Amino acid sequence: MVSRWDSKWIQTVPAWYAAASGRVPDCTRYMGHACAKNPLDAWAYQEIIFDNTPDVIIETGTYAGGSALYLSHVMQNAGIENPLVITIDISQAGSIHVLSSNILKIEASSESIDAVKAIEAALDARGPSKIMMILDSDHEYSHVLDELHALTGFVTRGQYLIVEDADAVEGPWIAVNEWLPNAPDFERTARYEDKLVWTSNPGGWLIRTRGPERLPVPQSP
């Protein structure tokens, strides 16, 4: 098996990055809706959802809504009871065509108190939830760091937190490095980097290993 540190990996991956940059993730669509995902990462998400059965996924960065629709369909097909995707964007104008009873769109800046309150209200209307999170909005360092502080308290034990796009910009990478030493409930995993070889989220796959398995009541971060 080729590890991340072997010369074969090191030579191959930058070539893939260069060839795919600005093309593969930007051009992918899910059921007709633009979905700005590296397809390998999308495949990893369906594995994670099937294995870890989150019943809520909080996604920041709705864009055209293709990723929210994809996540909601995977959750339904995995047999998860009462699944909900909460997707947050500073503007939901681009996602107006994506309608699904198990997608809740929130229009707010993702790190804001308005976003946190809207998430709490949605969780309050449910029973205890197993919550996964994907951060894919503004990838600037300061915004990602603000999101990590404001939102990661919602992630429950055993569930993934994925911070996207450290391959494209350095903000997510730096923000996770700064936040993680003070977030002892979370651990980085190299599982998908090792398995997929090419991920758009290097250093951005984390699991919450401590804390409540389900969030019984909304908790302010």
Ligand SMILES: C[S@@+](CC[C@H](N)C(=O)[O-])C[C@H]1O[C@@H](n2cnc3c(N)ncnc32)[C@H](O)[C@@H]1O
């Ligand atoms: C990379 S796109 C999201 C892609 C989407 N998750 C997908 O896979 O198709 C980034 C989105 O973040 C949104 N955004 C930018 N700044 C934001 C902020 N402060 N809060 C929430 N969303 C923001 C943009 O409007 C844009 O739709």
